Amino acid sequence: MAAGQTPAPVDFYFSFRSPYSYLAVSQVRALAIEHALDITLRVVRPLAVRDPNFFQSVNPMWPPYLFRDVTRIAERLGLPFRWPRPDPVVQDLASGTIAAEQPHIGRLSRLGVLAAAQDAGLAYVEAVSRLIWSGEVDGWDQGDHLAHAAVAAGLEPVALEARAEAEAEWLDAALLENEADQAAAGHWGVPLFVYRGEPFFGQDRLPDLLWRIAQNRRTEAV
DSSP, X not given: OOTTXXXXXXXXXXXXXXXXXXXXXXXXXXXHHHTTOOEEEEEOOOHHXXXXXXXXXXXXTHXXXXXHHHHHHHHHHTOOXXXXXXXXXXXXXXXXXXXXXXXXXXXXXXXXXXXXXTTOHHHHHHHHHHXXXXXXXXXXXXXXXXXXXXXXXXXXXXXXXXXXXXTHHHHHHHHHHHHHHHHHHTOOOSSEEEETTEXXXXXXXXXXXXXXXXXXXXXXXX
């Protein structure tokens, strides 16, 4: 890369309901520092909310495999893991039915967009994801748990929650824009990384993403 040239950013599409997003975010933060990556957090709503019929059509072998897979990846990475209590998406896991009322995911998604707008997105989603997925806390949505996560990310929790409620309209519009850009990039799932228009789906594609970035940097340095 030529001296003074700004590296191309990496869009990181993230959902609070995705265990794979939880497994990715700490790796992404570490790699961003190690490789001087410019990461742009793009929070999206879970597929279960965007398409309530999605889980009605999946192969019934997929959910138990997913749980086995994320459990072993968490073990390999040394990350604590347990299915959230409560689930960020209210869903009957046996039937796949999504509840009409969703008290958690809208709040979480708006807070994530707002944190990203304040340049604290990665730190915030890492802190909140650990709160949700680590199994260290029951009732992560209660009391001051989310407030402590905001503080850990360098944010003021009362102001953050107040803005997320008062500015819900533009935050919801930002979520829809993120989802449209995600689809335009060529994939629907998370975690998704998009670099120079090329999508890399899944936390296990981080080595491929780094390879592509290094390849482009070598070319640009010539």
